[in-house]
Amino acid sequence: MTTITATSAPARARTRAGVSRRQWVGLLYVLPAVAFVVVFFVIPLGMTAWMSLNNWPLMGEHAFIGLDNYFAILRDTRFWNALKFTAYYTVIVTIAIFAVAFPLAIFIERPRPLTNLYRTAFFMPAVVGFASASLLWSWLLNVDSGLFSPTAFDLGLTGKKVNLLATFQPAFWSIIAMVVWKVAGFTMIILMTGLQSIPQDLQEAAVIDGAGPFARFRAITLPLMRRTLALALILSVAGSILAFDQFYIILRGGPRNQTLTAVYWIFNQSFVSFKLGYGAALSMVLLVILVALSLIQLWLLRKPEGLD
């Protein structure tokens, strides 16, 4: 009895020491990544959280004011309006992106002549930065020297040059068109990898069983693409909720402040009104909303029980 304890105790200790040494080595390996996350994510996030509790002007002294910024948000109707518009934009643009990207993904999934050319062509706008794309489109949409309005006028389609950016509907849909042009290629690639990961024999078996193309799409393709869809959806929704560049550069939030997004409002509060503390508080609220939305999407698209 005594011998057993005498021999087993040091052995256990040795194992523990070995495990902990291995853990330390492991930690060493991930250290660069951890340092990266801490410096570029955790510290800025903590800083933002701290700023949101202060009255923090762009210049001059700041003072701790507790939760006052958050109480002010509750009364800030223009922020809630901006949030409402952002939600509307997110729904519309996400539907539009998927409506374009899914057919494109199906089109380019299987090898056929010129597939690589199509893939490259569809993907190309995705590598353009949002700001540069916005500048490009703000010229295309310009009523006097752009492309669309003058061309329509010259072809006799319109009686006079129509200023597309002057009223809400054409301005809003112009932005949607621009974003779809810019983003659909990226979503297409994600969806394509999902399509390609579906084993061919499943489809063939279904064909033998007499399933039509629509039934196969609904019963095989969609369920097996669950994870890919979740990824594409979360990327698209998160990107749309954070939309700013295109509304700032092309529309300046107009016509008549009808296209102010949540991030645009945060930008205005921080860098036009110079209330950095309040801007930080708005950012924290938006962060919470974004995390909640992402969790809901993950939950909705989770793997159903029993399905491998």
Place this chain on the structure above:
Amino acid sequence: MRRNTVKTLIAKLALAAAVIGGGLQAASAETANIWVRADGSNFMPRIVDAFNKAHKDQIKLDIIPNAEIIPKYGAAAAGGTAPDALSLDLIYTPSFAAAGQLEDITDWAKSLPYFSSLSPAHVKTGTHKGRIYGLPFSADSSVLIWNKKLFKQAGLDPEKGPTNWAEIEADAEKVNALGGDIKGFYFSGNCGGCNIFTFTPLIWASGGDILSEDGSKATLDSPQLRGAIDLYRSMVKKGMVPEGAQTDTGANFFAAFAGGKIGISPSGAFAIGALNTQYPDIDYGITFLPGKDGGWSSFAGGDNFVVTKGTKKVAVVKEFLDFAYSLEGQTILAKYGSLPVRGDIAKEALKDLDPRYQVAAEAMAKGRTPYTVVFNDLINSANGPWTQMVNEVFFGDDVDGAISNAQETMQSIIDQAPQK
């Protein structure tokens, strides 16, 4: 062969050492960094070049887009990388000084022999609690410009600009009748800064105002404002204004007239220098922005020169400002688009220049500057109440609603402003 390579190598090393040594020596002259907003992009590089050529100390100039210079400066100041000095839109000087961001230059300013003849509007906004933080650098007044060639084509007297609102509309209509790409009138319909500069003088000249004298009350609901709005609306309705005006956030404020296809446009003194140097083919006239039945007014704008608190390059910055205040400096400024800011030598600085400057200089002398600590929120912000209102009242359907909405929003911004 090998020895030769070694020799060349040694020679190269020696040369490199000499270059590095020389570079170190040159570095003993100081270089100060200054910023200017894009409005100064015509005259500022010229005066900096002239200074750099004549001095051992150097100035490094950065030109920043108008809308970005304030946030960029604030961020740079917080990060300790602010420029040593900047040419700052004069309306911002009080809030910068109040934030403790600027070097107190009172003693130096008062030691200048010509201090008393520096532009009073600038010095007033550059003064905070009795201390001076900003001195005038560039000046700009708002005026009306017209295209003489188009006036002639339209059968108008090319030497006579409009002197009241009815004449503006009548002249613009005649030019507009030339047809084709030619339009009668232009203004940036979605730009708050442009319209405070060129639209409010129409109201002032008719006896109205948009803010009370101390900036504590918004006074938008006036017949003078309504009248000026009706003038613009009528011209828009008759198709005398290009479609692009409705969404112009200021990008075309000057460029539209410079294209040579606009009859009349409210603009600024800066346009004289810019047109003469960049568009010498345009034949234009300059007159005052008139009131409804005559009279005139102008916005006194421009930049104050301010020094960042704690900078080590104060000596260089002062050297540069001394140069800018010299007759040579004032002449360069005037030649490339700013009015002189030294009253005592203004006539001399302008004497060899375009006589049209005299109109602008006279406008400057009688010009007004609205005073408010929330100028950015009220007026300049692309999403602020003033910008939204001008766009709605010039192009929208509900003028009364737009005015009362703006009145309410402006007043609430003023009421919520920090009391300084």
